[in-house]
């Protein structure tokens with residue numbers, strides 16, 4: 001794209017050359033072939049600046065918090081900077097951002113705190129479509145005598161059955177746990193409606209945004225959810241998890257914590273010493289996304305606006321990749337496609353698709369593709385309710401092809417050519 005085009009307010013096409021230059025891992029080769037990273041839902045690659053920020057923390061700022069000396073003050077700044085970055089990323093206040101090792105651990109901590117106020121006869125609602133990290137932490141609470149209901153899917157396109165979801169939310173429902181996007185098949189759920197239904201019944205709403213975060217902008221204020229969790233390693237950052245909680249909920253609930261640790265927000269939710277180096281990397285990841293937005297919309301005034309601009313161009317690029325991928329896959333004989341395949345409905349999905357192919361287990365497909373330098377996932381990727389519901393759990397699950405904005409049309413074509421070759425064998 002020319003620089004004159006970038007000065008206009010039109011978002012233009014993703015500057016894929018610049019994007020790919022940011023990610024050193026994309027330069028790797030396998031058996032002489034460039035590596036193709038179609039494993040994004042399992043974890044994305046990171047820009048050089050994230051690597052530098054993590055290493056830089058150790059060179060200049062490594063210490064524990066709240067000490068009366070330079071490196072400790074720098075560490076405090078890193079933590080404050082990471083909260084500010086996530087506040088821009090999620091559109092919330094910095095004291096509503098809780099850090100932890102990963103989404104699963106944060107969700108288990110939250111479920112334990114929620115469990116303290118539940119009583120026998122209370123209900124919770126989970127879904128068939130979700131990763132188990134948004135199922136088991138709630139099912140664990142059955143030991144307190146609560147009932148967990150499960151909203152079903154429409155099997156034909158792996159979308160959430162919103163009628164079933166609505167029917168299963170009752171006056172006794174205390175929490176509705178829904179994923180924003182399905183890590184196995186890419187469905188984007190109508191989370192706004194799920195939150196509305198939950199609140200109408202007097203229930204809290206928890207959103208798992210782990211799979212959605214690399215693909216779409218998050219606005220917790222607009223969504224009005226009580227809680228939302230995501231993982232930085234899925235949106236170009238390091239391995240750590242983030243929990244948003246509405247201030248009043250974070251204040252009201254009682255997390256399990258040490259006496260010596262602060263009762264202030266959000267500290268009362270953060271157990272032990274945080275991963276400071278990864279928080280430094282997280283700031284860099286959010287700044288990468290913002291810089292991507294600024295390249296395409298230089299007139300943006302704030303980091304939040306730059307993040308929104310980035311997701312506009314990311315969505316557009318991923319949409320065209322998904323169209324190419326799905327069109328190509330549907331032409332391959334002996335292939336079963338799970339999820340939304342209607343090209344008019346690409347807004348309802350991420351560029352994550354799941355397939356099976358006659359004559360090959362998902363593991364065999366992933367292995368053969370891996371040998372050819374194409375990285376995909378096989379199995380259930382912890383979306384175990386879904387693989388059971390689809391009847392594929394005992395036969396290897398599905399092959400998941402998960403794209404990110406740093407992928408290209410040429411990479412999609414390479415995958416399709418390989419799959420066509422395998423289909424004929």
Ligand SMILES: Cc1ncc(COP(=O)(O)O)c(C=O)c1O
Nearest residue numbers: 102103104131133183210211231
């Ligand atoms: C949709 C979804 N939710 C939750 C998780 C769990 O995240 P974490 O690894 O941060 O615990 C994953 C991980 O793959 C996921 O894809």
